[in-house]
Amino acid sequence: MAVPSAPLVRVLSTMLLCLILTGAADAIASDGPVLAWGLNSFGQATPPDAVNGVSGTATDIAAGEYHSCAIQAGTGVAVCWGMDSSESIPPDDVNGVSGTATAIAAGASHSCAIQAGTGSVICWGSNGSDQATPPDDVNGVSGTATAIGAGHSHSCAIQTGTGHVVCWGDGGSGETTPPNAVNGVLGTATHIAVGFDHNCAIQAGTDRVVCWGSDAYGKATPPNAINGVSGTATAIAAGNGHSCAIQAGTGHVVCWGDDREGQSSSPDDVNGVSGTATAIAAGASHSCAIQVGRRYVICWGNDGAGQATPPDDVNGIFWIATGIAAGGFFSLAIAVLADPDFDGDGVADAFDNCSERPNPAQDDTDGDDCGNLCDADYDQSSRVGFGDFGYATNCFGTPDQLCDHTEPVSGNAGFADFGSFTSNFGAVPGPSGTTAGTTACP
Secondary structure, three states: OOOOOHHHHOOOOOOOOOOOOOOOOOOOOOOEOEEEEEOOOOOOOOOOOOOOOOOOOEEEEEEOOOEEEEEEOOOOOEEEEEOOOHHHOOOOOOOOOOOOEEEEEEOOOEEEEEEOOOOOEEEEEOOOOOOOOOOOOOOOOOOOEEEEEEOOOEEEEEEOOOOOEEEEEOOOOOOOOOOOOOOOOOOOEEEEEEOOOEEEEEEOOOOOEEEEEOOHHHOOOOOOOOOOOOOOEEEEEEOOOEEEEEEOOOOOEEEEEOOOOOOOOOOHHHHOOOOOEEEEEEOOOEEEEEEOOOOOEEEEEOOOOOOOOOOOOOOOOOEEEEEEEEOOOEEEEEEEEOOOOOOOOOOOHHHOOOOOOOOOOOOOOOOOOOOHHHOOOOOOOOOOOHHHHHHHHHHOOOOOHHHOOOOOOOOOOOHHHHHHHHHOOOOOOOOOOOOOOOOOOO
């Protein structure tokens, strides 16, 4: 197993805390060493060897207020670190002694996991408000769970089979009373995000974001862009006083609620101006996302402890991220070595839809995973030929973006674009690192 490079061993940590948390990290794909950055007063930003790449890696991460947790790749063992109290000591049910885990969440001072094999929710740590006592609906007695989240003094899960959202613990702000839209009366849920004293879910069937609990700063009032009025969502995160989502179709990061530290003002890198996102996390007063294509970690908001300044370990210089999480004042990520970038356009070859010609915008009009810059194969025959020539001459001088081979795509096919076509005549389109050998772009 590869040991992280020197800059990485510094250990950075990112979890989705919602305020402490959002519970499980929003991962993209593979396992890798856990990295962390930001406040490390209790060692919460110092992942142990079991998951930092020295003797093991992780498939899932979670960031609480002063502790972190992960699921070890290969074994499924729950591993926690940070504040030396009950929340950092997973029980035998998920620590490998008598069971393991498939998902994990970290709250203020408690943690929860879904047990492998049974689907039962197992919680441990502080239990003053019964936040670590999952009800029969999800603890295996009369039901199990497919998703889990942990907040300040409460927890939530999505019940297996029904899709009902079930919450328990402190409900002083209504956070443990899911609305009819997701509790099974009028609808169910596919995703859950648990914040300090509010929660958000993505409704099954509609993909609209539904929130409940404390609405301080408007954090439980999702905007039209993702509440179903003018858009929906594919991912959500809940922090202390704010919430975030990734808009379906566009990939734009949309945040709302408390913005005093800038935590709800997503930067151009992920808000659609110059980039979009595939994963999102919300901490106490900062947010993080994984950028589409590059897989760089982008953070914003409160940076008092460095929690919003991802190091080279996950900003594309040495490593890129496959999962993120945001805690109290620290962040976590699951990283993999950054791939080579042959054309130097900032997009790793493995994710570059035109890997030998610089095309940072990754424009792809026909959606075949082969960028416009190296795709003049209009008829999808796997070679630029006479059939394509006819199309090229007909679209010359028109706003047909398919024939626009210069970036950024302007929708005006001109001499430069026709020149690009002729230089590719007789050749196969591509190469592209994202097509996995499809006929459209080898």
